Structure formats: C-alpha cells, structure tokens
Amino acid sequence: MxxxxxxxxxxxxxxxxxxxxxxxxxxxxxxxxxxxSHFQGVHGLVVDGKGHLLASNLLGQTVHSVDLSTGAVSTLVGPPLGGADDVTLGPDGSVYWTGYFTGQLMRRTPDGKTRVIAKELPGLNSLAFRRDGRFYVTQVGRGDALWEVDPNGKKPPRKILSGPGFLNGFEFGPDDRLYGPLLMKGQIVRVDVDTGSIETVADGFGMPTAVNFDARRENLYVVDSVRGELVRVRLPSGAKEVVAKLPTGLDNLAVGPDDQVYVSNMVDNDIRVVNPADGSIRVLVESRxxxxxxxxxxxxxxxxxxxxxxxxxxxxxxxxxxxxxxxxxxxxxxxxxxxxxxxxxxxxxxxxxxxxxxxxxxxxxxxxxxxxxxxxxxxxxxxxxxxxxxxxxxxxxxxxxxxxxxxxxxxxxxxxxxxxxxxxxxxxxxxxxxxxxxxxxxxxxxxxxxxxxxxxxxxxxxxxxxxxxxxxxxxxxxxxxxxxxxxxxxxxxxxxxxxxxxxxxxxxxxxxxxxxxxxxxxxxxxxxxxxxxxxxxxxxxxxxxx
Missing domain, CATH: 2.120.10.30 (TolB, C-terminal domain)
Incomplete structure (x- = not known):
C-alpha cells in the first residue's frame, strides 16, 4: 500500500x-x-550520470532524484530552499538550481552544504555551464535577461543581454554557443555569450520551452509546450522533424548518454521517456x-x-x-x-x-x-x-x-x-x-x-x-x-x-x-x-x- x-x-x-x-x-x-504525488508540477531535469535524473519542483520547493530504472523518487533538497524552476550539475558535482520566486541562485556542494550564490534576480529560470566552467542563467517573466554568474558566488553577476525575448531552457553546443528557445517568438536561437549576438536556428514553433543536444552533440531536441511535440532540429540546416506527440504542457527535457529523452510535463505532473529511434513513449513518474x-x-x-x-x-x-x-x-x-x-x-x-x-x-x-x-x-x-x-x-x-x-x-x-x-x-x-x-x-x-x-x-x-x-x-x-x-x-x-x-x-x-x-x-x-x-x-x- x-x-x-x-x-x-x-x-x-x-x-x-x-x-x-x-x-x-x-x-x-x-x-x-x-x-x-511527489511533485507539484515537475520542471527542470538533468541526468546525473549515476543512474538518476534530478528534477526541480518549483511550487513544492524541492529538488528530487529519480531512479531511472525504477522511477522511485527521493528528495534531495526539501522546502523552502528547493524552490527550483531549473536544475543542473556543475563540474565538481555540485547541484545548482534557480529560485523563480525568491530570485536566488542556489548551490549544494557534494558534501551536502547549501547556500545562496546570487540573489535579487526575480524570475530566475534556466541555467547551464559552458565547457570552460563559465556559468549562465536567465530571467523569464519577472525579468528578461541573460547573466553570467560566478559558480562560487564570490563575484557579482554580470548581465550579458537585456530583453532577448524570454530565453528559456538552454544548453551550450559543441561550438560553445548557447542554444535555447525564445518563448514568445516561437524560435530557437544561438547566442554568442562573448559578443551578445543572437542568430535564429529554427522557427515556427508554438511555444518552445527547452532544448537539449543528443549524445553526439549533432542534433537538438526541442519541446513545444503548446503543441505537445518533441522535435528534432538538425544542425546546421535547422530542419525540423517531430519525434513524438505528447500531451500539451511540456516544460523541460534531458537527454541521457543512450539518447533516451526524458520530458517533464508540468500540467500532468509527470516525466515520460521518449525513444527517438522509434518515437515510443513510456511513463517514468506518473501523477493524476x-x-x-x-x-x-x-x-x-x-x-x-x-x-x-x-x-x-x-x-x-x-x-x-x-x-x-x-x-x-x-x-x-x-x-x-x-x-x-x-x-x-x-x-x-x-x-x-x-x-x-x-x-x-x-x-x-x-x-x-x-x-x-x-x-x-x-x-x-x-x-x-x-x-x-x-x-x-x-x-x-x-x-x-x-x-x-x-x-x-x-x-x-x-x-x-x-x-x-x-x-x-x-x-x-x-x-x-x-x-x-x-x-x-x-x-x-x-x-x-x-x-x-x-x-x-x-x-x-x-x-x-x-x-x-x-x-x-x-x-x-x-x-x-x-x-x-x-x-x-x-x-x-x-x-x-x-x-x-x-x-x-x-x-x-x-x-x-x-x-x-x-x-x-x-x-x-x-x-x-x-x-x-x-x-x-x-x-x-x-x-x-x-
């Protein structure tokens, strides 16, 4: 029971x-x-390389760990510190997450110590590391900006872009450019964080909310929340292909080393796994x-x-x-x-x-x-x-x-x-x-x-x-x-x-x-x-x- x-x-x-x-x-x-359910609307995801998926739970104020083989859920960070919209892992294994309502960027080191490394950034949403260890976050909704942040919290954040158009769940590509969706414009863009220049990679989406590269870093997977689609964007052409049809309300995704795509749906409060080879879908974590x-x-x-x-x-x-x-x-x-x-x-x-x-x-x-x-x-x-x-x-x-x-x-x-x-x-x-x-x-x-x-x-x-x-x-x-x-x-x-x-x-x-x-x-x-x-x-x- x-x-x-x-x-x-x-x-x-x-x-x-x-x-x-x-x-x-x-x-x-x-x-x-x-x-x-364990979740109150599941959002950001990241695969930890140890057989688990970290999942952020904004309204539940928690960060969870999900066993990829069984779907068992455990709490990594509890309320009120864990109010995460997105979550990622740093080079040293630290867990980082964004507090959308608090405007705080949080870090939990491998020894279990949790602290604030940036604050007063309302609407903090997405985050990602570049290969050289530089760290970037965005504000969405309660702000609209891209920032570079010191992962150790010793230096103040530095604004890279103002008003890009709600740059959401993003990831760095093999060219060290930042790839991500502009929510309100239906576009996937590529950002040079050194110059601030933006280029369109693909467009015509309903509301793209997040992107991730495949294991070979050749193709980009996109979740379209309004249409309920997982889309593969081939680079550099930008050609699009619908991989799977899912319920609307998709929020984020993560790609495992075996190219399985884990997709979160905040409306259904669940996590599904898509096999891009055949488009098959299975439920990893289910809620009603x-x-x-x-x-x-x-x-x-x-x-x-x-x-x-x-x-x-x-x-x-x-x-x-x-x-x-x-x-x-x-x-x-x-x-x-x-x-x-x-x-x-x-x-x-x-x-x-x-x-x-x-x-x-x-x-x-x-x-x-x-x-x-x-x-x-x-x-x-x-x-x-x-x-x-x-x-x-x-x-x-x-x-x-x-x-x-x-x-x-x-x-x-x-x-x-x-x-x-x-x-x-x-x-x-x-x-x-x-x-x-x-x-x-x-x-x-x-x-x-x-x-x-x-x-x-x-x-x-x-x-x-x-x-x-x-x-x-x-x-x-x-x-x-x-x-x-x-x-x-x-x-x-x-x-x-x-x-x-x-x-x-x-x-x-x-x-x-x-x-x-x-x-x-x-x-x-x-x-x-x-x-x-x-x-x-x-x-x-x-x-x-x-």
Whole structure:
C-alpha cells in the first residue's frame, strides 16, 4: 500500500458539534478521492550520470532524484530552499538550481552544504555551464535577461543581454554557443555569450520551452509546450522533424548518454521517456493531479462533481469515485494558472496570484469569457447575483468588487484585513455578507456587502485558508497552521476540530503573497467535506458517519 493510501485510511475523528439547523455529524471517515504525488508540477531535469535524473519542483520547493530504472523518487533538497524552476550539475558535482520566486541562485556542494550564490534576480529560470566552467542563467517573466554568474558566488553577476525575448531552457553546443528557445517568438536561437549576438536556428514553433543536444552533440531536441511535440532540429540546416506527440504542457527535457529523452510535463505532473529511434513513449513518474488548490462543488449536484483549481489545469473530478472527467489546460488554452475556483449558476470564476488575473468561464462550455488583470496577490473570488466579482487581495488586505463593465472598474468594499484568503458567501441572510479567512491575523471575519462593515466570527486560528458553508449553516475551515480541519458556528464562534495531522500547508517562501497555494475546502449536499493537499498533491474527503 502506498504512503498516500495508508495515511488516508484513517480512523474516524470524533467531534462534539453545536446544533445550528440540525445536529452536525459526530464522526467523519477520511478517504482518498485522488491519490497523491511527489511533485507539484515537475520542471527542470538533468541526468546525473549515476543512474538518476534530478528534477526541480518549483511550487513544492524541492529538488528530487529519480531512479531511472525504477522511477522511485527521493528528495534531495526539501522546502523552502528547493524552490527550483531549473536544475543542473556543475563540474565538481555540485547541484545548482534557480529560485523563480525568491530570485536566488542556489548551490549544494557534494558534501551536502547549501547556500545562496546570487540573489535579487526575480524570475530566475534556466541555467547551464559552458565547457570552460563559465556559468549562465536567465530571467523569464519577472525579468528578461541573460547573466553570467560566478559558480562560487564570490563575484557579482554580470548581465550579458537585456530583453532577448524570454530565453528559456538552454544548453551550450559543441561550438560553445548557447542554444535555447525564445518563448514568445516561437524560435530557437544561438547566442554568442562573448559578443551578445543572437542568430535564429529554427522557427515556427508554438511555444518552445527547452532544448537539449543528443549524445553526439549533432542534433537538438526541442519541446513545444503548446503543441505537445518533441522535435528534432538538425544542425546546421535547422530542419525540423517531430519525434513524438505528447500531451500539451511540456516544460523541460534531458537527454541521457543512450539518447533516451526524458520530458517533464508540468500540467500532468509527470516525466515520460521518449525513444527517438522509434518515437515510443513510456511513463517514468506518473501523477493524476498537479497542484490541487482551490476547490468548489455545486450544492445541488447529487454526484458532487468537484472543480479543482490545479494551478496548471482546471479539472473536474468525481467526488464519489475520483474520476477526472474534464481538463482545461494552461498554455494550450487562454486559461491562466488557476489557484482558486468558485461557481455560480452559469459561470466558473478563477483567480490566480501566479500570473495576477481573474477569469470568468462559461460553466457549460469551459470558454474563457473575461480575463481581468490583478497583481495584488489575489486569492478567493466569488460572482455575486448582479454579475460583479468579489475578490480577496491578500497582498493589500482588501476585499474589492469588480464591475461587469468593460474595462472593469474595481472598488474597495473593505480594507484592513490581514491576508484575506478564502471566501464563503452568506447572501441569503437578512443582511447579505461574505465570510473571509485572514491567514495573517488568524481570524474568520464577516463582511457586510451593503457597506463593508466587518465583524469577527472567530479568532485565534493559525493560518486559516480554505472555507466553505456546510448545508446546515456551519463554516468548515482549513486551519493550515495547525494542520487541521475545523468547524466554526457563525452565530457563536464555537470551534470544533474535525480532523488533525493533515498533510496540508507547504511553508511560505519569499516573493510569494500570503497563503500562496491555498488549501481548498468544498462541502457537498451530502455533508461530505472535500480537502486538497498541497504537500501530497492529493484530494481527500471526510464522509459523515451515521
């Protein structure tokens, strides 16, 4: 039995709840809906020459080692230091990785010592050594530059290029030129790092994200994330040939000494191996979810179909049987990295602190109807009856209302909240309002929609994140700081612990808004409580025991 299943088949958790509309259940049975994974969206890869593949795990803040023969995964560097977008090996066997959010370049020496060798470079992404030991990194998204860095961290970084066009996963060729993709231009380029000159090698890609040379250093393999293709580029002609068709969302690759190509997919959270000789594909590391975060269920859905904001995809999961029924993927669609999700009668509302946007989707078709930029660390978002959106800005401490007009108009409903995270509507009340979890203050606050007046429902919590209304009126909250699931009576503030020792709550990291990866909570009409696990990339349910 896997470690995920063994943890999930827990004994019943006793509770003594206060009566609201009806007496709450006295016990819950914890079960697995979707089993977990070691990764939270796998990214950069490098073969270590010792039978292992090193894999970077940005959101999980870890660097892993994968056994190439068995697929067994172990943790090389744990959170919070291991927040790696890409990873490589130095000439002396040191492991180097880039902290995209922290802006730090990290090194772990063969004796196990880890330290920062460069900092204040937000958006650090790709990295590679030249044959002479010189070391280069790029900024992508939160910057756009190519730097030379001292591998020992004794000299300050030196900028080589500004604004190349998001130069991503690259490698040096036998000519000591740097080969890599320009994400937004669909090109593979060759860079002379001594002169800064750039030449196009091949173009016409959807979104190339990384390149690697074959073992003989004659051909260049390219992963195209949007098209889901592994492409071989023949040099010097630049002629292209599709080697294998894969799911969209490809992020990086590494080529072994036997020319087997290892490909990471951040959307499917897996690693596949392609044999370029015949295009055959096998799975080395498999997952079902990537980074399950926000969670929603329609209260009138007897099947309790769950909408999971999986960061790299919006997935629908059967709450009763765990079947993933529908997936909308990032990059190959206009959806942008969902981290929170809520439902209205006709729409799905997504919010993403990752790329700073709100999105409204048609619930029936999945079509993106509106995209509204917001870079204030947005967390929970709800659609109100008039179509306006209510949004928690964790970075500003505000609860704002976004109009239906185009362009959208944002007004402040309430401020002074400390890391507002989860939202639960209370719109049927005589004075309609919304419940808000405050991850910094440890409160659950009710905000009146008519004038923004605030009242404290509960305090003394530690990092409350996800929140949902139970059918009987109680509030179910993920108290992440204490790794537990609690129930709060909104009229009295009385708290009851429903489950403890949950695998939730990755540590916070520099450069991220409060509660960056939310622990999602949803409650079905049956009273079953659903919870996402960021640590295990899993989905659990707590079923009331008669």
């Amino acid at each position: 896997s470690r995920f299943l063994s943890k999930s088949l827990a004994a019943c958790v006793l509770l003594a709840g206060a009566q609201v509309l009806a007496a709450p259940p006295k016990a819950y049975r914890q079960e697995v809906v979707v089993a977990g 979810l990537a980074v399950p975060s926000g969670l929603a269920v329609a209260p009138d859905d007897p099947d309790e179909q769950l909408y999971v904001a999986d960061v790299y995809a919006l997935r629908r999961v059967g709450g009763r049987e765990g079947k993933i029924q529908q997936t909308t993927r990032v990059l190959s669609t206009r959806m942008t990295f969902p981290m929170n999700v809520s439902l209205s009668a006709k729409h799905v509302v997504l919010s993403s602190a990752y790329l700073g946007s709100l999105q409204v989707l048609d619930r029936a078709s999945g079509e993106v109807l509106r995209t509204i930029p917001n870079t204030n660390g947005i967390q929970g978002a709800l659609e109100l009856a008039d179509g306006s959106l209510l949004v928690a800005e964790a970075a500003t401490g505000k609860l704002v209302r976004v109009s239906t007009a185009e362009p959208a108009v944002t007004t402040v409903l309430a401020e002074g909240l400390e890391g507002p995270m989860g939202l639960a509507a209370d719109t049927e009340a005589q004075e309609p309002g919304v419940y808000v979890t405050e991850v910094r203050s440890g409160k659950v606050t009710r905000v009146r929609l008519s004038d923004g007046a605030k009242s404290t429902v509960a305090k003394g919590l530690k990092a409350p994140e996800g929140i949902a209304r139970h059918p009987d009126g109680g509030l179910i909250v993920a108290e992440v700081g204490r790794k537990r699931l609690v129930r709060i009576e909104p009229a009295t503030g009385r708290l009851t612990v429903l489950a403890s020792n949950l695998r939730i709550g990755l540590p916070e990291s520099a450069g991220l808004p409060p509660g960056y990866l939310p622990t999602g909570i949803a409650v079905g009409g049956s009273g079953t409580i659903y919870v996402t696990s960021d640590i295990e990339s899993a989905l659990y349910r707590f079923v009331p025991v008669p």
